[in-house]
Amino acid sequence: xxxxxxxxxxxxxxxxxxxxxxxxxxxxxxxxxxxxGFQQIETPAMExxxxxxxxxxxxxxxxxxxxxxxGDYLKKADEKALNDKDSNGLTRSIAEKALHYDLTVPFARxxxxxxxxxxxxxxxxxxxxxxxxxxxxxxRYREFYQCDADIIGSNSLLNEVDLIKIIDDVFxxxxxxKLNYKVSFNNRKILAGIAESFGVEERLEEMTVIIDKxxxxxxxxxxxxxxxxxxxxxxxxxxxxxxxxxxxxxxxxHKFINSEIGxxxxxxxxxxxxxxxxxxxxxxxxIFDPTLARGLGYYTGTIIEVKVENFPSxxxxxxxxxxxxxxxxxxxxxxxxxxxxxxxxxxxxxNNLYPKFEGDSTQVLFTNQTGNDEEVFLPMLFKxxxxxxxxxIYPDEVKxxxxxxxxxxxxxxxxxxxxxxxxxxxxxxxNQDKIQFKTAEELITLIQK
Amino acid sequence: xxxxxxxxxxxxxxxxxxxxxxxxxxxxxxxxxxxxGFQQIETPAMExxxxxxxxxxxxxxxxxxxxxxxGDYLKKADEKALNDKDSNGLTRSIAEKALHYDLTVPFARxxxxxxxxxxxxxxxxxxxxxxxxxxxxxxRYREFYQCDADIIGSNSLLNEVDLIKIIDDVFxxxxxxKLNYKVSFNNRKILAGIAESFGVEERLEEMTVIIDKxxxxxxxxxxxxxxxxxxxxxxxxxxxxxxxxxxxxxxxxHKFINSEIGxxxxxxxxxxxxxxxxxxxxxxxxIFDPTLARGLGYYTGTIIEVKVENFPSxxxxxxxxxxxxxxxxxxxxxxxxxxxxxxxxxxxxxNNLYPKFEGDSTQVLFTNQTGNDEEVFLPMLFKxxxxxxxxxIYPDEVKxxxxxxxxxxxxxxxxxxxxxxxxxxxxxxxNQDKIQFKTAEELITLIQK
Numbered sequence: 001x002x003x004x005x006x007x008x009x010x011x012x013x014x015x016x017x018x019x020x021x022x023x024x025x026x027x028x029x030x031x032x033x034x035x036x037g038f039q040q041i042e043t044p045a046m047e048x049x050x051x052x053x054x055x056x057x058x059x060x061x062x063x064x065x066x067x068x069x070x071g072d073y074l075k076k077a078d079e080k081a082l083n084d085k086d087s088n089g090l091t092r093s094i095a096e097k098a099l100h101y102d103l104t105v106p107f108a109r110x111x112x113x114x115x116x117x118x119x120x121x122x123x124x125x126x127x128x129x130x131x132x133x134x135x136x137x138x139x140r141y142r143e144f145y146q147c148d149a150d151i152i153g154s155n156s157l158l159n160e161v162d163l164i165k166i167i168d169d170v171f172x173x174x175x176x177x178k179l180n181y182k183v184s185f186n187n188r189k190i191l192a193g194i195a196e197s198f199g200v201e202e203r204l205e206e207m208t209v210i211i212d213k214x215x216x217x218x219x220x221x222x223x224x225x226x227x228x229x230x231x232x233x234x235x236x237x238x239x240x241x242x243x244x245x246x247x248x249x250x251x252x253x254h255k256f257i258n259s260e261i262g263x264x265x266x267x268x269x270x271x272x273x274x275x276x277x278x279x280x281x282x283x284x285x286x287i288f289d290p291t292l293a294r295g296l297g298y299y300t301g302t303i304i305e306v307k308v309e310n311f312p313s314x315x316x317x318x319x320x321x322x323x324x325x326x327x328x329x330x331x332x333x334x335x336x337x338x339x340x341x342x343x344x345x346x347x348x349x350x351n352n353l354y355p356k357f358e359g360d361s362t363q364v365l366f367t368n369q370t371g372n373d374e375e376v377f378l379p380m381l382f383k384x385x386x387x388x389x390x391x392x393i394y395p396d397e398v399k400x401x402x403x404x405x406x407x408x409x410x411x412x413x414x415x416x417x418x419x420x421x422x423x424x425x426x427x428x429x430x431n432q433d434k435i436q437f438k439t440a441e442e443l444i445t446l447i448q449k
Numbered sequence: 450x451x452x453x454x455x456x457x458x459x460x461x462x463x464x465x466x467x468x469x470x471x472x473x474x475x476x477x478x479x480x481x482x483x484x485x486g487f488q489q490i491e492t493p494a495m496e497x498x499x500x501x502x503x504x505x506x507x508x509x510x511x512x513x514x515x516x517x518x519x520g521d522y523l524k525k526a527d528e529k530a531l532n533d534k535d536s537n538g539l540t541r542s543i544a545e546k547a548l549h550y551d552l553t554v555p556f557a558r559x560x561x562x563x564x565x566x567x568x569x570x571x572x573x574x575x576x577x578x579x580x581x582x583x584x585x586x587x588x589r590y591r592e593f594y595q596c597d598a599d600i601i602g603s604n605s606l607l608n609e610v611d612l613i614k615i616i617d618d619v620f621x622x623x624x625x626x627k628l629n630y631k632v633s634f635n636n637r638k639i640l641a642g643i644a645e646s647f648g649v650e651e652r653l654e655e656m657t658v659i660i661d662k663x664x665x666x667x668x669x670x671x672x673x674x675x676x677x678x679x680x681x682x683x684x685x686x687x688x689x690x691x692x693x694x695x696x697x698x699x700x701x702x703h704k705f706i707n708s709e710i711g712x713x714x715x716x717x718x719x720x721x722x723x724x725x726x727x728x729x730x731x732x733x734x735x736i737f738d739p740t741l742a743r744g745l746g747y748y749t750g751t752i753i754e755v756k757v758e759n760f761p762s763x764x765x766x767x768x769x770x771x772x773x774x775x776x777x778x779x780x781x782x783x784x785x786x787x788x789x790x791x792x793x794x795x796x797x798x799x800n801n802l803y804p805k806f807e808g809d810s811t812q813v814l815f816t817n818q819t820g821n822d823e824e825v826f827l828p829m830l831f832k833x834x835x836x837x838x839x840x841x842i843y844p845d846e847v848k849x850x851x852x853x854x855x856x857x858x859x860x861x862x863x864x865x866x867x868x869x870x871x872x873x874x875x876x877x878x879x880n881q882d883k884i885q886f887k888t889a890e891e892l893i894t895l896i897q898k
Contacts, residue, residue: 006562008495011495013559014491015566016488034809034839035837036834036839037810037811037840037859039468039859040468040469041462041465044457044462044592051456062520065546067514067516067548068515068517070514071536072536074535074536074539075534075536082531087521087522094517113462114464121844143493143495154844156844158823158827159844327454328453374607378610382729385484385485385618389484395600395608410488
């Protein structure tokens with residue numbers, strides 16, 4: 001094989017500068033998570049297929065990358081499926097493992113498996129890649145990172161408040177006040193209350209999925225779809241009113257007179273609204289949006305979503321009441337958020353919001369020219385490194401121009417050289433003047449000042 | 450499914466304390482790599498199967514986890530293999546992607562694919578999990594982390610010196626002088642010289658594989674195996690002499706009078722030996738071992754291995770002359786090392802060498818007892834976090850004992866409480882005395898002093 005090599009569709013390599021930017025995002029999120037008492041865990045990339053299948057709905061199942069069993073896998077293959085060439089039917093018998101497609105299901109599995117060692121409420125964060133056999137397109141990858149924080153084993157709405165504040169801390173730091181973002185929150189119980197008030201409780205999920213499209217097809221599209229699916233005109237009118245009304249809380253309260261779940265939703269929302277005001281969260285950034293729906297099936301309480309202009313959601317989350325039930329641990333409530341690192345990456349890049357990553361790369365290059373450089377510079381080089389300065393020597397005696405090109409491409413700030421009289425010089429890349437020095441200690445002082 | 454969930458054999462979850470320890474290892478290695486001018490990259494977990502197959506020898510191929518194609522994968526399946534139930538023959542037609550089993554092959558692929566954007570010599574590091582369908586056993590996992598650094602595009606032996614010094618820096622820091630480690634180095638050209646001197650050049654790889662077993666089957670075992678494979682008694686005798694001779698350099702020089710490659714190996718080794726002495730590397734830690742072989746096929750020059758007592762190799766590497774040749778880029782020499790993070794993890798644990806990870810977890814817990822706590826403590830909590838202190842409030846008003854149990858399990862240092870008179874107190878977990886305070890600022894001062 002001597003064709004130019006490539007990588008699978010929807011996957012990416014990350015170059016040094018891309019890594020520096022990504023690490024900046026991860027480190028910022030990680031620092032904030034820790035400040036809020038979250039502890040990091042990691043789960044394997046591979047889970048048993050049984051753990052993943054059937055959690056996120058049928059659509060998710062087809063998005064799961066399955067791993068072929070090792071060895072003579074056809075020996076245990078389902079005979080009938082093999083003869084029928086039934087790919088779907090065959091899969092489970094030849095692929096027992098799969099790559100996780102989110103961090104929520106592995107977390108639920110982890111909690112149940114380690115329930116005797118975990119002290120609840122458990123505040124965990126997890127930053128790992130996930131894999132989805134989605135059709136790749138701009139901004140949608142088959143391998144991408146999620147940065148999740150969840151609190152499991154506590155019903156308190158203080159957890160919601162913490163998570164909203166975390167979102168605000170992270171984006172305050174990443175956007176440095178130069179980019180607006182909107183944190184919307186709602187409660188699934190509001191949607192349940194609407195469904196109940198209009199006598200369509202049993203169609204809640206269907207209704208939620210349609211309302212979830214508001215961003216894409218706007219209110220007219222939603223109304224059209226609601227009517228096409230034979231929801232009553234009253235519902236459509238109410239949704240339309242809800243969007244335009246300046247005081248949706250009152251409108252909902254009035255509507256929920258006979259809906260216990262709706263009123264519970266209002267109560268929860270009001271607690272959150274009051275508390276985030278109390279801790280000084282800027283109101284124009286964090287707003288109640290009664291039509292926020294979020295597609296995922298497992299949410300049962302608060303839902304949260306963060307947007308900036310011209311981008312899809314960059315962070316989202318919510319409360320779920322039974323995520324661990326599938327694995328045999330019932331009635332454990334949790335709430336969590338997930339930052340989409342790849343979209344945040346693009347947002348920062350498009351808005352020119354990355355800091356300079358100077359300390360991250362080499363600071364000092366010792367050039368290699370005169371035949372004596374290696375002997376003179378090597379002990380100095382190691383002294384600089386011991387002093388915590390990122391430094392290197394050009395390993396080969398090649399043309400000056402090539403060494404300078406290397407320094408420039410790597411953004412190296414200081415260039416150290418010698419002349420044939422054995423005099424030593426250091427030059428800052430953005431400055432014409434060479435400064436003469438004699439010892440490593442002098443050089444360190446010059447650089448650190 | 451309500452059976453207790455599990456994870457695939459040979460994979461692991463990492464709990465918060467395990468993560469703290471792992472991050473400590475990664476961060477130490479990362480810091481040293483950066484000090485030496487290495488830049489981080491990442492490659493996808495999935496590569497095209499074609500990229501991985503046939504690089505590490507046939508044995509490696511069976512160790513590769515293949516990913517089943519998405520959708521109706523049987524549609525493109527090899528008919529004949531399917532009918533013959535030939536698992537091996539079928540694989541390529543139903544699995545085009547696979548998980549990388551090391552970081553070296555993806556790196557070679559990356560270099561070739563991005564050769565026009567890379568400034569050589571390219572010093573890159575890469576810390577990522579790799580996957581191997583190996584039989585799981587103690588200390589051997591199917592998913593584990595490698596921490597690689599390579600310099601590609603430079604023949605200079607200064608690179609070898611840098612890598613040996615990196616090894617010394619990393620283990621000096623991790624072991625804090627409390628544990629001995631041995632850095633052995635050799636050169637594949639020495640082995641080639643031996644083969645040439647005894648007229649068995651064409652059996653070099655076979656001979657190398659046998660000598661590589663010295664650690665496991667000792668010299669008697671090696672001699673037996675050499676003789677079984679019809680290598681001459683002279684070779685066996687020479688190997689035996691080499692091990693026991695106190696001056697193997699002289700022995701080899703004498704032997705290599707007619708072996709150009711052997712003499713080249715000697716020359717390279719002597720340069721490295723002189724230079725690492727010059728920069729003050731402690732000689733008893735870093736030693737020339739003429740029988741060090743290292744199994745991997747692609748090494749052609751220097752080879753390096755690090756050991757501590759009672760453990761298999763914790764770090765290894767070497768120079769390779771044609772890693773990118775497979776992908777169409779010929780004659781590019783590289784040299785690299787790889788730290789085995791999982792083994793280092795065990796070594797540090799067994800020898801009780803981890804520092805305390807205090808700042809890593811929550812420092813302050815606000816208790817939640819009196820009904821007023823939430824209102825009083827919430828604004829303080831956020832002030833503490835703004836001051837960079839990791840803090841949380843217990844989210845539910847539950848029994849004191851349960852809150853204290855939570856604090857103790859999470860190793861939280863400071864407990865903040867109130868009484869029904871509204872007085873506020875902070876108590877250090879290792880101290881009986883409560884200290885009264887009034888404001889968040891007072892509390893911050895108490896904690897930070």
